[in-house]
Amino acid sequence: MTERLQIGEVSARTELSIKTIRHYDDVGLVTPSARSAGGFRLYTEDDVERLLTIRRMKPLGFTLEEMRELLGALDTLAAPDATPARREQATAYLAECHTRARQACDDLARQLDYAHELTNRLARYR
Incomplete structure (x- = not known):
């Protein structure tokens, strides 16, 4: 169970x-x-x-609707009876989400670098 x-x-x-x-x-x-x-x-x-x-x-930054769509796409890919057209659509949406998530990672890494630079710069005054 x-x-x-x-x-x-x-x-x-x-x-x-x-x-x-x-x-x-x-x-x-x-x-x-x-x-x-x-x-x-x-x-x-x-x-x-x-x-x-x-x-x-x-x-x-994904909206609730985008989350719903991504979860639906994952469900489609897990469903053995999903049609090839639905699988293709789901795969395409997951690729869009992956690209967007990758860009967010890059943006966050850049912000983190800036935060480290500022922290190091300010540490000189302690």
């Missing part, structure tokens, strides 16, 4: 607040795979992976 995690455990593993995880459920990005008899959200490892994908996209 697949292990099911409660929202607090998922929050600890993903470093997302419970409020944020609930919001992603409310907007339909990551719906818990099950509910307990008491109505509590229960998540699988796949759900956690989806949340981690979102967590990685958010600081790079």
Whole structure:
């Protein structure tokens, strides 16, 4: 049987607040795979992976709709019955996201370099 995690455990593993995880459920990005008899959200490892994908996209400026589209593309590629046309469309979107993420990494690396330069420059005055 697949292990099911409660929202607090998922929050600890993903470093997302419970409020944020609930919001992603409310907007339909990551719906818990099950509910307990008491109505509590229960998540699988796949759900956690989806949340981690979102967590990685958010600081790079992806919108909720772009996150939804990327998760859909990943689902399409994982589906054995996806048509070749849908697979091609999903692959193209993932390539766009990869390019955008790569550019964000380059931009962040440049900002980090600037921060190091400033820190080193200011350290002379300590």
